[in-house]
Amino acid sequence: MTLYSPDVVLMDINMPKVDGIEGLKRIKSKFPQIKVLIQTAFDDSDKVFKAISNGASGYILKSDNPTRILQAIExxxxxxxSMNPAIARKVMEYFVPKKTQEILTPKEQEVLKFLSEGLSYKMVADKLGVSYSTINTHTKHIYEKLHISSLGEAIYWYYRNSQP
Structure with missing residues (x-):
């Protein structure tokens, strides 16, 4: 990078030895001024958000036509x-508040409802006829899906999103 000093790097995610996300991290840590445009065949949300959160300046698909690719580089x-329109839609949808029913399974909704009512994990387990461990697993999934790390946040999210 120091030899050529590029302004923009066009990078694929699926590369041998070091994947594009790791390559992106390395470039941005050593050369923060370099803009990295991801060009790949992958349009799944996980890869898109990993790229964006690690400093990608854009995300386009290999299926984009050559004119669009040049435009994205510019x-x-x-x-x-720059983003492929389908990718931009995924990013926009990510920020639209979703109702509990769209994110959590019915069982996770039920567990969160009982926890929001003040029941302990043990009480919820007894009420649902399952083990404490099962309730703990449901709660971990709830935290992961809602991108939170505490029961207080889960309860806050529940009341903010579940009430009509």
């Missing part, structure tokens, strides 16, 4: 954030 070079 946009990123000029300081913009």
């Amino acid at each position: 946009e990123v070079y000029e300081g913009g954030a």
